[in-house]
Amino acid sequence: MKKLVYSLIAGIFLISAAISSAGETVLSNYSTPSLKTTPAASIDKKIETAVTRNSFKVGYVDILKIAEQSDAGKVAKAHFEANADRHKSQIETKQKLIEKQKATLEAKLPTYSPEQRAAKIKDYEKKVDELRKMLQKADKEMKPLQEELFREIHAKIEKASRNFGEANGFTVILQKGELLYLGSGVDAQDVTAEIIAEVNKK
Numbered sequence: 001m002k003k004l005v006y007s008l009i010a011g012i013f014l015i016s017a018a019i020s021s022a023g024e025t026v027l028s029n030y031s032t033p034s035l036k037t038t039p040a041a042s043i044d045k046k047i048e049t050a051v052t053r054n055s056f057k058v059g060y061v062d063i064l065k066i067a068e069q070s071d072a073g074k075v076a077k078a079h080f081e082a083n084a085d086r087h088k089s090q091i092e093t094k095q096k097l098i099e100k101q102k103a104t105l106e107a108k109l110p111t112y113s114p115e116q117r118a119a120k121i122k123d124y125e126k127k128v129d130e131l132r133k134m135l136q137k138a139d140k141e142m143k144p145l146q147e148e149l150f151r152e153i154h155a156k157i158e159k160a161s162r163n164f165g166e167a168n169g170f171t172v173i174l175q176k177g178e179l180l181y182l183g184s185g186v187d188a189q190d191v192t193a194e195i196i197a198e199v200n201k202k
Contacts, residue, residue, distance in 0.1 A: 058182065059165060059173035059191040063157065066192060070199040072156050076149040083145060087138035094131050101127060160198035164191065 067073040105120055112120060161173045173191065182188050 056171040056186050057169055058179075058186055058188045059161075059170045060176045060179045060188065061157075061161065061173060061190070061192045061195050062176045066157055066196050066199065067153055070153075070156075070196045072199055073153050076153050080142075080146060080149055084142060087142065091131070091134055091138065094127075094134055098124075098127050098131055156199050157195065160195050160201075164194055164198045168194075 068077070101124055105124055109117060109120070164170070165173045170191075173195075176190070176192075179188070
């Protein structure tokens with residue numbers, strides 16, 4: 001994300017510098033005497049040509065859409081969900097056993113002797129602690145997997161963006177959420193579909 005923000009800031013500075021440079025170039029080519037003898041239409045045309053020559057081609061993409069719709073994103077999602085479902089199944093089974101034990105304990109608690117009551121409560125608390133540890137283990141396993149899958153799909157998106165950008169003359173390709181404003185002289189295009197196609201290339 002920081003890399004995308006830095007790219008955006010760098011892109012804005014480059015755009016600003018290019019337009020400023022274009023303006024200075026045009027003004028330096030026309031001193032006050034020449035303006036008196038040069039038709040206004042000709043000057044406007046030269047200014048327009050200078051700005052156009054320094055315009056930037058900017059692409060922007062919907063990262064979430066690429067992650068959801070690209071082949072690589074679908075594979076990563078399926079892999080993550082398969083592991084999540086395995087943990088979920090184990091946790092739900094343990095949870096049902098604890099709920100059943102709790103109901104039995106509450107129903108029979110008045111009939112137990114103090115020693116029996118203490119033993120039953122201790123056993124119940126042990127099962128609850130086991131469930132807590134199971135949840136912690138699942139979280140500990142799933143977070144690194146999620147980060148690993150994200151890095152993999154993000155690397156593929158970056159590579160696809162670079163290949164597509166170089167092949168199609170783009171100055172920069174940014175994440176859609178980071179694109180807040182673009183001034184004149186900037187050709188901005190949503191290239192999400194194109195990047196999905198590029199990611200899908202074998």
